[in-house]
Amino acid sequence: MTSHQPIGVFDSGVGGLSVLREIRRELPDEDLLYVADSAYAPYGDQSADAIELRAVAVTELLLARGAKAIVVACNTATGAAARVLRNRYSVPVIAMEPAVKPAIEQTRSGVIGVLATRQTLASDTFKQLLARLGEGPEILLQACPGLVERVEAGDLEGEGTRALLAAYLEPLLARRADTLVLGCTHYPHLGGLVGEIVGPRVRVLDSGAAVARQVHRRLAEAGLLAPPGRAGTERFWTSGEPIKVAPVMERLWGAPLELHPLPREAATPLFGEGAALVVQGAGCGR
Numbered sequence: 247m248t249s250h251q252p253i254g255v256f257d258s259g260v261g262g263l264s265v266l267r268e269i270r271r272e273l274p275d276e277d278l279l280y281v282a283d284s285a286y287a288p289y290g291d292q293s294a295d296a297i298e299l300r301a302v303a304v305t306e307l308l309l310a311r312g313a314k315a316i317v318v319a320c321n322t323a324t325g326a327a328a329r330v331l332r333n334r335y336s337v338p339v340i341a342m343e344p345a346v347k348p349a350i351e352q353t354r355s356g357v358i359g360v361l362a363t364r365q366t367l368a369s370d371t372f373k374q375l376l377a378r379l380g381e382g383p384e385i386l387l388q389a390c391p392g393l394v395e396r397v398e399a400g401d402l403e404g405e406g407t408r409a410l411l412a413a414y415l416e417p418l419l420a421r422r423a424d425t426l427v428l429g430c431t432h433y434p435h436l437g438g439l440v441g442e443i444v445g446p447r448v449r450v451l452d453s454g455a456a457v458a459r460q461v462h463r464r465l466a467e468a469g470l471l472a473p474p475g476r477a478g479t480e481r482f483w484t485s486g487e488p489i490k491v492a493p494v495m496e497r498l499w500g501a502p503l504e505l506h507p508l509p510r511e512a513a514t515p516l517f518g519e520g521a522a523l524v525v526q527g528a529g530c531g532r
Contacts, residue, residue, distance in 0.1 A: 262319030290363025325369025
């Protein structure tokens with residue numbers, strides 16, 4: 247493994263671009279690979295076993311293309327599969343953690359709202375996070391079905407999206423939450439709308455920048471930072487239909503991009519009992 251190899255990043259769809267953007271800011275010299283697993287989105291309503299299948303399949307693809315580290319830019323996939331990926335592969339695997347600890351440090355009212363998918367809130371990883379933090383401010387958990395699909399469709403400001411988001415936010419505000427944690431990488435793309443609904447006195451936090459700093463630390467510790475003084479590149483894949491996904495990704499990324507279809511070897515059967523993993527190549531030792 248060499249420092250010239252790229253960093254692999256994946257999410258259930260376009261949401262992880264919020265993390266990819268922070269990685270680009272933190273590490274301008276690095277080459278980045280991004281997989282939007284849009285054909286299988288949203289992960290948040292799927293079983294842990296199904297999410298694990300997709301995480302392994304996409305990681306195999308990224309490793310086959312030379313990734314020196316894997317970033318699981320998805321809170322749901324973190325809860326379902328990060329441990330499996332770390333046990334299975336020798337490359338650094340950096341995953342998400344909702345910004346609950348910073349929220350505890352910043353709240354004034356003593357009430358925090360966490361917006362996430364059902365799967366994230368039910369995961370052992372999230373429960374362990376809350377247990378580590380111990381007693382303190384009141385933490386309100388709000389599952390947000392439907393928001394991921396809104397972002398995947400590029401509907402960031404429509405009345406339907408606003409109404410759905412308001413329905414999730416208003417109960418938290420009614421209980422005096424003054425700090426909100428966006429516990430899904432899709433949700434920062436709705437940050438402008440969130441700000442309009444909650445107003446300037448409510449802090450809104452996500453963990454994208456913290457993850458980017460962790461990627462920097464892990465690569466530095468392993469001696470894998472790209473040589474300085476070069477402009478890093480980005481390459482993009484999707485398991486969805488590129489002609490449909492590309493306009494949304496370009497809007498969220500803020501620049502034109504070339505989007506490739508995910509190769510057949512990164513496919514798994516559709517979610518369901520008895521699904522077998524269909525991948526070839528890249529295994530342990532990379």
